[in-house]
Amino acid sequence: MSGKPVAKRLVFHIGGYDPITSHVDAQRRFVREIARFQRTWSVKATVDGLHDTADEIRWNVTTTGPDWLVETDYRLVRWHDVIETFGDRSNGSRISVGILTLLDFVLAGTLWRYLQINWRYALFFLYPFVMFGLLMAAAILIGLLAFKITGSIPVAAAGGLFGVAAVLAGPWRWLHLGDLFDDWIFSREYIRFGNSEIEQRLERVATELVAAASNSAADEILVIGHSLGAVLAVDLLDRALKQDPDPGRNQIPVTFLSVGSSILKVGLHPKATRFRATMERVAKSRAIFWGDYQALVDPLNFYKSRPMAEMGLSTENEATVRVVRFSRMLDDHIYRRIRLNFFRLHGQFVSGNDKRASYDYFMLTCGPISAKLQTLAPDGAVPMIADDGGLIASAPLSEGELPSRPGAAA
Template structure:
């Protein structure tokens, strides 16, 4: 058994007892904010089994901008109270989904052409070809389905020699595409994702901006008055883009954010920051990223995984965007396969969306990345990100803290840049 606190040794550094978390999810029309809350409760049960700890979730409270709940996690010799806030923007996502199919198709194709003609697709290929394939997937799939509908019309013409019947067959095939594969393959949602991304780059989104302004003010007040030991802003997928935007707005309100009282940590997990940042017209966003990165009081950790085609694996975000790398993100490459039991991993490995969501799900095994240990554990998120094995060497088999584990940030090595 590893030595424990109280066994004649002292802990290096002070464990986190209170944490404030702002979580911003990605563009996900399938998982509503209510479903996301249920997933949190379900997945934290896996966290308890894996790390031999206890957790209780209660006190759910809805506001216009977020859903809040309290999480209490305990080990044999520690207790953490987490004020967890899930930022809501599902209303914005739903608004895109309510547009007519004709509008979604036409504007979606325009958005794809924008990214292609602007040279963004080429930049995706240079940065991460897997993400480029993900970009092409909805457009190519839709094109193949339309081609199939056209071939139905051609086939009908060859059989009947009637142009009206051929046209009817083609229209029937097109209607079948919209009634079936368009919905089954979530092509409409993928089109909406790119429509939103183009809009965000070109002109912003007023609803999102107003919400981020209010949350930024709340974040600044919390940084000055909260009893938390750590404020964690975590963005998953496209939510990482909005998280950067949130932190930039908070820094404009308080340039000393994170320096005075409560440390602020930013984690981008399975991030789509480069999805936006590599577009030539995203000058405003790149400036936003640069301002956040230059704020040395805010630690930025970026988690990436090879099997997740929805993130930019093994990339250095600042360098890829042509920005200064003097204070770049600490990149951690993790293996999702090591987080799960083999049978579960084999079952989900070709479900790209489920794999992508592992970044915000519970683990079956102790590894260097664990969403719930980062958001609800006794070790600061920064310390876990900088430690080679995350919290693994800091938590004993029975869930207790290991004596002399480097919990203090001052005892950890400096920013390693890109770390495997």
């Protein structure tokens, strides 16, 4: 075996627009999914030391194989409180601002850019607004039908109001339209105005990251952003670079992974100049390795895209793009059950696998091979881990034995 396996890792994870309401729920989901990781890779894992702060939810993970042990300091950066403030707005406010957001993205040409790069993502953007429009049309039809039957305007108005109330009480919640409206409303506000609460939090977490890069015993610092969390992860790394332009000088490598990313969701908007400048600074940093994981069947990410090129930015040091296939990560019956549930598919980026595959969230965050090397290796950790969970002696564990960093890879 060449190279040195990871023994200690520090992970900062920023999730997508997902209102996790308690630290208990967040850790429970992690523990449930890491159990699948243990079965798939023939390893053992323990999760303990839950600690809840204003900025993060932390716990410790110890994973072991026959000839290795990894201790992971896992930190989930909180922002569900910000998400909840958007959800606490009245439905009238959410609907009116949501329609304004729709017009903003359409008139600015962002929807057209989505269509050019990934039509599935354009449909995802349109889905909540079109669905809401159809439901409102149904409510109006109820009022018209009431008028046709009774000839009474008051009865027709009451019927229409009943239809609207039924929509807000039922499909609005069942179809998660409120959360989807809020997701796009937040994105528009972040693009145009920023979000002071999130920015202050990311500044504090960036200080932790810089301190860890200087003083930590970790072999690797991993910043991983899922969905819209990838946008905030870029923001976090940029703030860390402003505090310390070379966080890896103490030989602790810093890896950034964007998985199921919404970077282009924000970056393609003409007004996102601040974010694009942030993205360019992070991408150009030689202290940070960036890997971007995408999936075809997930309409909530940009499949087979080159983020820097699509935003019109320099591709000199762009992401290493890896395309993953969920069908090769899951048991057949599970994949068939969830393949039309797009939110569940999107969540597979941060869930456990049933099969060994080139992408495995828990192998990247808790495994003995660095996330950078797993991303560079065409088959990830698969050829490096034996059937019994041990390290394979002949596996390439040094960067020099792997292909040079590509701009985009299949």
